Amino acid sequence: MDIKVLGPGCPKCKQTEKIVRDAVAESGVAASVEKVTDTMEIAGYGVFGTPAVVVDGEVKSVGKIPKKAEVLGWIR
Numbered sequence: 001m002d003i004k005v006l007g008p009g010c011p012k013c014k015q016t017e018k019i020v021r022d023a024v025a026e027s028g029v030a031a032s033v034e035k036v037t038d039t040m041e042i043a044g045y046g047v048f049g050t051p052a053v054v055v056d057g058e059v060k061s062v063g064k065i066p067k068k069a070e071v072l073g074w075i076r
Contacts, residue, residue, distance in 0.1 A: 001029060001030065001031035001032070001055065001056060001075060002031070002032055002034070002055075002056055002057070003020060003024065003031050003032065003033045003034070003053065003054070003055050003056075003075070004033075004034050004035075004036050004053070004054040005017040005020055005033065005034070005035050005036065005051060005052075005053055006036045006041075006042045006045065006047055006050055006051065006052040006053070006054065007035075007036075007037065007042070007050035007051040007052065008037055008039070008050065009037055010050070010051075012050070012051050012065055013035075013050055013051040015051075015065050016051035016053065016061075016065050016066065017033070017035055017051075019065065019066060019067075019068050019071060020033055020053060020066075020071055021033050022068060023068050023071035023072050023075065024071075024075060026068075026072065027072055027075055027076060029075050029076065031075060045059055046059065047059060047062055049062050049063030050062075050063070051063075051064070051065065053066060053071070053074075055074050055075065060074050
Protein backbone atom coordinates (compact mmCIF):
# COMPACT_ATOMS: atom_id res chain seq x y z
CA MET A 1 0.00 0.00 0.00
CA ASP A 2 1.28 3.43 -0.95
CA ILE A 3 0.13 6.45 1.07
CA LYS A 4 1.08 10.03 0.28
CA VAL A 5 0.50 13.04 2.53
CA LEU A 6 0.39 16.13 0.33
CA GLY A 7 1.29 19.53 1.73
CA PRO A 8 4.03 22.15 1.91
CA GLY A 9 4.93 21.47 5.54
CA CYS A 10 2.46 23.63 7.42
CA PRO A 11 1.40 22.61 10.97
CA LYS A 12 -1.83 20.99 9.67
CA CYS A 13 0.18 18.99 7.12
CA LYS A 14 2.58 17.80 9.82
CA GLN A 15 -0.33 16.80 12.06
CA THR A 16 -1.94 14.90 9.17
CA GLU A 17 1.31 13.04 8.50
CA LYS A 18 1.57 12.06 12.18
CA ILE A 19 -2.03 10.77 12.24
CA VAL A 20 -1.44 8.74 9.07
CA ARG A 21 1.82 7.25 10.40
CA ASP A 22 0.17 6.43 13.76
CA ALA A 23 -2.79 4.76 11.99
CA VAL A 24 -0.49 2.66 9.80
CA ALA A 25 1.53 1.56 12.85
CA GLU A 26 -1.66 0.73 14.76
CA SER A 27 -3.22 -1.22 11.89
CA GLY A 28 -0.20 -3.42 11.22
CA VAL A 29 -0.79 -2.98 7.46
CA ALA A 30 2.33 -2.96 5.29
CA ALA A 31 2.29 0.54 3.84
CA SER A 32 4.79 3.16 2.80
CA VAL A 33 4.02 6.73 3.87
CA GLU A 34 5.56 9.50 1.81
CA LYS A 35 5.39 13.26 2.43
CA VAL A 36 4.99 15.18 -0.84
CA THR A 37 5.84 18.89 -0.70
CA ASP A 38 6.34 19.68 -4.41
CA THR A 39 3.45 21.92 -5.51
CA MET A 40 3.48 20.62 -9.10
CA GLU A 41 3.27 17.01 -7.91
CA ILE A 42 0.44 17.95 -5.49
CA ALA A 43 -1.43 19.71 -8.33
CA GLY A 44 -0.95 16.58 -10.43
CA TYR A 45 -3.40 14.83 -8.11
CA GLY A 46 -5.98 17.54 -8.80
CA VAL A 47 -5.51 18.78 -5.24
CA PHE A 48 -5.49 22.52 -4.64
CA GLY A 49 -6.08 22.51 -0.88
CA THR A 50 -3.78 20.95 1.67
CA PRO A 51 -3.33 18.85 3.65
CA ALA A 52 -4.45 15.97 1.46
CA VAL A 53 -4.09 12.21 1.72
CA VAL A 54 -3.74 9.85 -1.26
CA VAL A 55 -4.02 6.07 -0.79
CA ASP A 56 -2.89 3.89 -3.71
CA GLY A 57 -3.40 6.79 -6.13
CA GLU A 58 -6.91 7.67 -4.86
CA VAL A 59 -7.42 11.03 -3.16
CA LYS A 60 -9.14 10.34 0.18
CA SER A 61 -9.03 13.70 1.96
CA VAL A 62 -8.46 17.31 0.93
CA GLY A 63 -8.17 20.51 2.95
CA LYS A 64 -8.68 19.02 6.40
CA ILE A 65 -6.97 16.96 9.05
CA PRO A 66 -8.52 13.48 8.94
CA LYS A 67 -9.40 11.62 12.13
CA LYS A 68 -7.34 8.53 12.88
CA ALA A 69 -10.51 6.38 12.60
CA GLU A 70 -11.02 7.70 9.04
CA VAL A 71 -7.46 6.79 8.07
CA LEU A 72 -7.84 3.32 9.60
CA GLY A 73 -10.97 2.83 7.48
CA TRP A 74 -9.05 3.69 4.31
CA ILE A 75 -6.19 1.29 4.97
CA ARG A 76 -7.98 -1.75 6.36
